[in-house]
Amino acid sequence: MTKTLLILPGDGIGPEVMAEVRKVIDWFNARGQDFEVSEDLVGGCAYDKHGTPLHDDTMARAQEVDAVLLGAVGGPKYDALDFSVKPERGLLRLRKEMDLYANLRPAQCFDALADFSSLKKDVVAGLDIMIIRELTSGVYFGEPRGIINEGNERVGINTQRYTESEIERVARSGFEMARKRSNKLCSMEKANVMESGVLWREVVQKIGDTAYPDVELSHMYADAGAMQLTRWPKQFDVIVTDNLFGDLLSDLAAMLTGSLGMLPSASLGAPMANGRPKALYEPVHGSAPDIAGQGKANPIACILSFAMALRYSFDMGAEADRLEAAINTVLAQGLRTADLIGEEGRAPVSTSEMGDAIVAALDA
Amino acid sequence: MTKTLLILPGDGIGPEVMAEVRKVIDWFNARGQDFEVSEDLVGGCAYDKHGTPLHDDTMARAQEVDAVLLGAVGGPKYDALDFSVKPERGLLRLRKEMDLYANLRPAQCFDALADFSSLKKDVVAGLDIMIIRELTSGVYFGEPRGIINEGNERVGINTQRYTESEIERVARSGFEMARKRSNKLCSMEKANVMESGVLWREVVQKIGDTAYPDVELSHMYADAGAMQLTRWPKQFDVIVTDNLFGDLLSDLAAMLTGSLGMLPSASLGAPMANGRPKALYEPVHGSAPDIAGQGKANPIACILSFAMALRYSFDMGAEADRLEAAINTVLAQGLRTADLIGEEGRAPVSTSEMGDAIVAALDA
Numbered sequence A, B: 001m002t003k004t005l006l007i008l009p010g011d012g013i014g015p016e017v018m019a020e021v022r023k024v025i026d027w028f029n030a031r032g033q034d035f036e037v038s039e040d041l042v043g044g045c046a047y048d049k050h051g052t053p054l055h056d057d058t059m060a061r062a063q064e065v066d067a068v069l070l071g072a073v074g075g076p077k078y079d080a081l082d083f084s085v086k087p088e089r090g091l092l093r094l095r096k097e098m099d100l101y102a103n104l105r106p107a108q109c110f111d112a113l114a115d116f117s118s119l120k121k122d123v124v125a126g127l128d129i130m131i132i133r134e135l136t137s138g139v140y141f142g143e144p145r146g147i148i149n150e151g152n153e154r155v156g157i158n159t160q161r162y163t164e165s166e167i168e169r170v171a172r173s174g175f176e177m178a179r180k181r182s183n184k185l186c187s188m189e190k191a192n193v194m195e196s197g198v199l200w201r202e203v204v205q206k207i208g209d210t211a212y213p214d215v216e217l218s219h220m221y222a223d224a225g226a227m228q229l230t231r232w233p234k235q236f237d238v239i240v241t242d243n244l245f246g247d248l249l250s251d252l253a254a255m256l257t258g259s260l261g262m263l264p265s266a267s268l269g270a271p272m273a274n275g276r277p278k279a280l281y282e283p284v285h286g287s288a289p290d291i292a293g294q295g296k297a298n299p300i301a302c303i304l305s306f307a308m309a310l311r312y313s314f315d316m317g318a319e320a321d322r323l324e325a326a327i328n329t330v331l332a333q334g335l336r337t338a339d340l341i342g343e344e345g346r347a348p349v350s351t352s353e354m355g356d357a358i359v360a361a362l363d364a
């Protein structure tokens, strides 16, 4: 079975970091794998060419491939664009139309980089948590939405909406992940303030009681969750939460690790006819327009996103391990892109030097 | 002009910490001030007595006094209560009906306690930021809301709604606060995803351009805000944000300081006939049912909330300074409640010993 990939480098540092992923893919293909790669536009660059951040043809191709790899979208050049054509709308359309309801966001602290965290070393060393964020519903997509006129002023409106089945399927993703890890799941919402949170808590509890009685389930208000993640993140293993809380909490968790340029993500939907899930992989970092085009970007988050693709789309756990080991090797050798240089003032390697080193380490 | 106070100790440690505030009020009254204090129920204890977390009579009294002092609400005993009578509803009704739209949440790191933070000392030492959270609108209060039946499943719904005038008045609070501090304001929303955020950003920018051109205004997405607060919080001075983002971000900021038991808040509305603003003051910490009734609670957050009342309701800045100085004195003397005891294993003082010491320091 061939493995089809659609690469959407996007804006800012997206193309640079994705070029390094291509080297990794080439390495695998030179050794007997058959990744079939096509490339297209998303975000600001798609807007520049087509007047839309995601062309319908690109959307259609994304639906057909086994996995989409996305770099990053957005930049100050597009800040003044109308809401409906902002670069982010391209990404959001992909998530929605591919129905990628489970966003897996690991927050892992790399030993070699624990010093980069703003948190004390003992608080973050060895940290390894997995946030499962609901990605296709909630306030990101609920209707009605918009800016309307009412009396003599405007009103901005968004709607948080969760159906039982939307909550159930992402809860199941959370419980399944917990089973693969330490059998512990914490669900976060604001059930003390929001009825959508009341329903969320109830459904997660019911799925836990009926289908996953072996998993230790707890609930936490999202504001307390933000506090507890900051105070002692190692109390958590798998967290499941909604789209908007997940946006803030997973970014917070990522920043705790000090390894922002290192963190990948996977967005998964239902299985396709070939058994593989609909899937999109992207680094957690943004398009970083301030350093774009300078060879300063760290390609590791994007390469680790490809490792997640190996694991979750292609059932190639051994190859994913190998790729992750290669990354650990180059870090242990002391190679650092500019974002990972601390006070010691070592000279940084460029984006492509880092990619080359990782490919070389794959051979070892 | 007499100064009327309604004290609502609430649940858990609320009554204990409020008892220490009473000592401080008595101290001021013994020295010629005329605080007129009445007391009533809110939260779980009000539900126990009246079947509602806030009796209409209490609501009416809150509307008449100069300032409400609230301890904390909630506890596991009330977890199974229906949403509509949960302890939190009492607090939310006060906020809404008194129209307390500006929630001032200082996040300050006390020198003596910087070691308690999970963050590195240089990241948090001297930290002093002020978050202004909109408190009477947004997803906390928007309609429609509830859990409805649709097809053969239930749907949880909440509505984020912001009118231009709601945004404008809290933005003005933010700008005014910035002028009193370092003339720098950062506004946070998700304008890349939510139309209510687009309107928020636009209105804040317009007020800035037209009425506060001297204040340096910036905008940040709330997820990036969570990251940046974690990475380097000292980049911020005054932050203005909506109700829900403010809930998470202000708790996060509070936890950064390591001084959760030390942090007060003020919730302010429009001026009343006597010129004083509608106002409610409460500590940031919760009802801490696990330690309630044991004399372990730290009363400082609640006493500092009274200091905020002196400053914002009664224009008694000198007296507020004096009270804050007394607190610094006892901390410098080494007095610590149990929550502030680190590894050194010093013996903690009780809630009332801490209150007594602060009152004694007021005399000095």
Ligand SMILES: CC(C)[C@H](C(=O)O)[C@@H](O)C(=O)O
Binding pocket: A088, A091, A092, A247, B192, B193, B223
């Ligand atoms: C780019 C933006 C639309 C997106 C989001 O808000 O979901 C990003 O912050 C993320 O977390 O993937």
Ligand SMILES: CC(C)[C@H](C(=O)O)[C@@H](O)C(=O)O
Binding pocket: A192, A193, A223, B088, B091, B092, B247
């Ligand atoms: C108790 C709860 C209703 C409240 C809120 O969500 O606003 C609390 O978390 C706060 O921040 O004051």
